[in-house]
Amino acid sequence: xxxxxxxxxxxxxxxxxxxxxxxxxxxxxxxxxxxxxxxxxxxxxxxxxxxxxxxxxxxxxxxxxxxxxxxxxxxxxxxxxxxxxxxxxxxxxxxxxxxxxxxxxxxxxxxxxxxxxxxxxxxxxxxxxxxxxxxxxxxxxxxxxxxxxxxxxxxxxxx
Numbered sequence: 017x018x019x020x021x022x023x024x025x026x027x028x029x030x031x032x033x034x035x036x037x038x039x040x041x042x043x044x045x046x047x048x049x050x051x052x053x054x055x056x057x058x059x060x061x062x063x064x065x066x067x068x069x070x071x072x073x074x075x076x077x078x079x080x081x082x083x084x085x086x087x088x089x090x091x092x093x094x095x096x097x098x099x100x101x102x103x104x105x106x107x108x109x110x111x112x113x114x115x116x117x118x119x120x121x122x123x124x125x126x127x128x129x130x131x132x133x134x135x136x137x138x139x140x141x142x143x144x145x146x147x148x149x150x151x152x153x154x155x156x157x158x159x160x161x162x163x164x165x166x167x168x169x170x171x172x173x174x175x
Contacts, residue, residue: 024133030143033134034082037150038075040127045071047123051116060113063164067120067157074153086142114168121161128154 027033048068055061131151138144 024130024137027134027137030085030139031082033137033147034078037131037134038078038082040130041071041074041078044068044123044127045075048120051120055113055116057113060116063160064116067161070153070157074150077150081146086146114165117161117165117168121158121165124154124157124161128158 024033027036045068048064048071052061052064052068055064128151131147131154135144135147135151138147
């Protein structure tokens, strides 16, 4: 499971905020790469590789924001539609990947909430805009993972 202990309570500066976010994104990147390497299903592996790449992009955005103080170089990635093949891969023999998805869903939702809190905490409009954008990326991941879980279990989280 991914560790998530971030809180804005201990954040005193923009640098603290971005460094905390960087730690979170690095944890996610490492987690998704590990799960991609151990997944038994092709669609699950593809999903985790996609999410690892997304976390890598977020790390780049955060590093760039730390250096420049503004939004730059955002590229919106449209995720592939794995849903049908992913739903076909879930069987009673593979409950572990569903557990991983539930953990990933929780992680991404916490990331989204963290970035939303940082947007409220932000000291100027550029910072707020940046953290709002990061929250929207995380929300996209929540929707993507939730769609897979829905396809596999007919369970849908209200987001």
